[in-house]
Amino acid sequence: MFEDRGNTIELRGFLHLNTYIRKKFGTMPVIFDLDGEITGKDLAKRLNVPLNEIEVIFVNGFVQGLDFVIKPGDRVALLPPGCPGPYRIALGFYGKNQNNPANFKIKERKLKNLY
Amino acid sequence: MNKFIRVNMTTKKAKFEDVPNKYKMLGGRGLTSNIINDEVKPTCHPLGKNNKIVLAPGLLSGTSAPNSGRLSVGAKSPLTGGIKESNTGGTFSQQMARLGIKAIIIEGMPKDDKFYVIRIDKDDVIIEEAPEEALNGCGNYEAVKILNKKYGDKAGMALIGPAGEYRLPSANIAFKDPESNLRAAGRGGLGAVLGSKRVKAIVIDDTDAGRVPIADPDKFREASRVFSKALLEHPVSGESLAEYGTDVLVNIINEAGGFPSYNFTKGRIEHADNISGETLSATIKERKGEGMVSHACHRGCVIRCSQWYADEEGKYITSGFEYETIWGLGADAGIEDLDAIASIDRAMDDVGVDSIEVAVAIATAMDGGLIPWGDGKAALEIVKQMAKPTPMARIIAGGCAIVGKLCGLFRVPVVKDQAIPAYDPRPIKGIGLTYATTPMGADHTAGYCVSGNILKVGADIDPLKKEGQIEYSRAMQIGTAAVDSTGMCLFVYFGIADNPDGYQAMINMINAQYGLSLTAEDIDKLGEDVLKVEREFNRKAGFSNAHDRLPEFMEYEPLPPHNVVWDFTPEEIDEVFNF
Numbered sequence: 001m002f003e004d005r006g007n008t009i010e011l012r013g014f015l016h017l018n019t020y021i022r023k024k025f026g027t028m029p030v031i032f033d034l035d036g037e038i039t040g041k042d043l044a045k046r047l048n049v050p051l052n053e054i055e056v057i058f059v060n061g062f063v064q065g066l067d068f069v070i071k072p073g074d075r076v077a078l079l080p081p082g083c084p085g086p087y088r089i090a091l092g093f094y095g096k097n098q099n100n101p102a103n104f105k106i107k108e109r110k111l112k113n114l115y
Numbered sequence: 116m117n118k119f120i121r122v123n124m125t126t127k128k129a130k131f132e133d134v135p136n137k138y139k140m141l142g143g144r145g146l147t148s149n150i151i152n153d154e155v156k157p158t159c160h161p162l163g164k165n166n167k168i169v170l171a172p173g174l175l176s177g178t179s180a181p182n183s184g185r186l187s188v189g190a191k192s193p194l195t196g197g198i199k200e201s202n203t204g205g206t207f208s209q210q211m212a213r214l215g216i217k218a219i220i221i222e223g224m225p226k227d228d229k230f231y232v233i234r235i236d237k238d239d240v241i242i243e244e245a246p247e248e249a250l251n252g253c254g255n256y257e258a259v260k261i262l263n264k265k266y267g268d269k270a271g272m273a274l275i276g277p278a279g280e281y282r283l284p285s286a287n288i289a290f291k292d293p294e295s296n297l298r299a300a301g302r303g304g305l306g307a308v309l310g311s312k313r314v315k316a317i318v319i320d321d322t323d324a325g326r327v328p329i330a331d332p333d334k335f336r337e338a339s340r341v342f343s344k345a346l347l348e349h350p351v352s353g354e355s356l357a358e359y360g361t362d363v364l365v366n367i368i369n370e371a372g373g374f375p376s377y378n379f380t381k382g383r384i385e386h387a388d389n390i391s392g393e394t395l396s397a398t399i400k401e402r403k404g405e406g407m408v409s410h411a412c413h414r415g416c417v418i419r420c421s422q423w424y425a426d427e428e429g430k431y432i433t434s435g436f437e438y439e440t441i442w443g444l445g446a447d448a449g450i451e452d453l454d455a456i457a458s459i460d461r462a463m464d465d466v467g468v469d470s471i472e473v474a475v476a477i478a479t480a481m482d483g484g485l486i487p488w489g490d491g492k493a494a495l496e497i498v499k500q501m502a503k504p505t506p507m508a509r510i511i512a513g514g515c516a517i518v519g520k521l522c523g524l525f526r527v528p529v530v531k532d533q534a535i536p537a538y539d540p541r542p543i544k545g546i547g548l549t550y551a552t553t554p555m556g557a558d559h560t561a562g563y564c565v566s567g568n569i570l571k572v573g574a575d576i577d578p579l580k581k582e583g584q585i586e587y588s589r590a591m592q593i594g595t596a597a598v599d600s601t602g603m604c605l606f607v608y609f610g611i612a613d614n615p616d617g618y619q620a621m622i623n624m625i626n627a628q629y630g631l632s633l634t635a636e637d638i639d640k641l642g643e644d645v646l647k648v649e650r651e652f653n654r655k656a657g658f659s660n661a662h663d664r665l666p667e668f669m670e671y672e673p674l675p676p677h678n679v680v681w682d683f684t685p686e687e688i689d690e691v692f693n694f
Binding site: 012014015016018019028058060061063077079080081082083084085086087088089090091092094095 | 350351354355356358359361363364366367368370371372373383388391392393397538543545546562563564575576577578587591606608609610612613676677
């Protein structure tokens with residue numbers, strides 16, 4: 001937790017989710033209201049982002065899976081598949097993305113048009 | 116590829132040579148590093164007559180294999196004092212390969228002070244005086260036009276800018292891309308080595324060259340198809356690099372808190388959005404004109420990570436606008452405006468300097484009080500001065516280590532006197548081990564690839580913890596040394612990391628081309644051998660394990676936001692090369 005943001009999180013989206021969030025909210029980052037704690041999966045649902053469009057999330061600078069529980073005050077970023085390979089290892093994606101629909105099983109991945 | 120060209124700049128004579136058996140199955144970095152280790156006196160002065168510079172395409176260069184047009188350039192580095200392989204795109208590698216030239220070795224140095232052009236075609240090598248108007252402060256963009264007029268647009272070209280002519284330690288070697296823009300073998304000051312030999316340019320004309328022979332064309336085609344598919348189906352190589360370029364990493368590394376900023380005192384900046392790949396791409400699209408989001412630096416590249424960045428009027432400023440350059444100027448030096456960064460990038464390409472070394476040197480000079488923080492105009496002016504270098508321009512082009520010394524700083528981010536690039540080792544520890552131990556000096560591209568099952572290496576890595584990092588760095592360096600020998604762009608790894616079929620297809624292409632039956636283990640062995648040869652050269656040049664260390668300040672200056680220090684012991688670091 002970086003600072004007291006009340007019942008909100010500071011939300012960012014990267015790659016095409018950058019465009020998506022900008023279009024949806026008109027700004028980046030977004031101060032997003034929460035009712036309380038929320039998993040990455042439920043946050044994605046609230047944002048209408050398909051789960052296979054998120055490889056990992058960042059919470060306060062740490063890479064996490066979609067089951068991770070986000071708390072009010074957190075800084076959160078949604079990262080679609082597309083981070084260059086060596087850094088996906090170095091930043092620990094493989095330890096976190098295994099239960100996410102958008103993991104390294106890329107052959108099964110079908111791109112959906114979000115917009 | 117069945118011949119070497121050996122150019123003696125003392126006698127100004129060149130000859131074709133048969134390739135010795137021991138080099139026949141080497142290419143790219145494997146070949147340049149072996150020739151340097153075999154032929155160059157390790158204790159020689161890098162700018163003296165006993166150094167040599169070697170250019171070599173990879174094993175697959177010149178074929179139809181996707182992304183196989185990379186060239187390795189090797190020498191003893193005037194920046195690090197150790198062995199160097201610097202890698203570039205452009206058309207040169209494929210043209211060399213089509214002419215059957217496995218390596219160009221340039222040795223000796225003239226007694227006069229003229230500059231020369233080495234011109235190579237199917238039958239001959241001619242050494243002639245360089246056109247006067249391309250010298251003495253003429254930038255690379257203009258020099259290419261002058262040389263194109265004389266030698267033809269289609270000729271491949273390697274050239275040094277004014278920084279190389281003045282033998283500045285950060286001088287690069289520029290290579291023409293398909294549109295006569297500039298790529299570079301950037302790191303390690305190899306432009307100064309070419310300058311010391313008074314070679315302004317090497318021009319290669321592959322008119323009437325035959326095709327690169329393939330032992331089993333059907334097998335090659337099939338392997339090439341599988342390989343290409345692996346690249347194009349992956350969301351990184353097939354989509355994100357073409358859309359955002361390597362600058363896609365700004366937001367990611369910044370968010371991870373490993374984005375070294377303000378001379379490595381912070382790991383995250385507030386203005387990342389100004390300089391991110393997402394902004395870069397959106398800006399290019401919005402401005403239209405000559406800008407393009409995606410561009411290939413050599414024929415056959417399917418990843419297309421390069422782009423043309425245009426100004427507000429839509430006029431081309433620069434291409435190959437890389438994450439590390441944008442990071443160096445935008446975060447490490449705190450220049451918040453992407454247009455200002457693009458103009459400095461162009462100026463660096465034009466004078467012919469490494470855009471990582473100089474960007475980090477600028478940031479270090481800002482920390483040392485020589486330049487105001489974030490002052491893009493001042494930085495641009497100094498880079499432009501490198502064309503006819505003022506004392507200040509010489510200092511900055513001297514590289515980060517020199518600037519740090521002259522400013523009396525202890526916070527000098529170098530390993531083996533080469534600037535640390537855009538990933539801070541404190542919160543991304545595996546990359547730190549690679550910076551510390553690679554024979555190249557701090558180099559992020561030294562640890563890019565592993566063979567086999569990625570999960571065996573990387574499944575449980577936590578970037579902030581030590582566990583698994585030694586194995587990670589070792590495997591990545593071995594894999595990279597091997598791929599660097601194939602002529603493949605390292606970015607193919609983005610696509611094949613998650614797809615073992617893709618890695619095997621790369622090996623199958625080599626097998627089909629040369630009639631071999633190499634396995635992944637053989638390729639790993641090649642990588643290990645290359646690293647051992649490079650390390651042996653460095654040892655003979657005076658390097659020891661004590662040089663395999665990160666700058667000490669990283670052990671006691673915690674990097675926010677994670678507030679971590681570098682905590683690997685010397686014994687642990689030395690384990691990386693225990694194979």
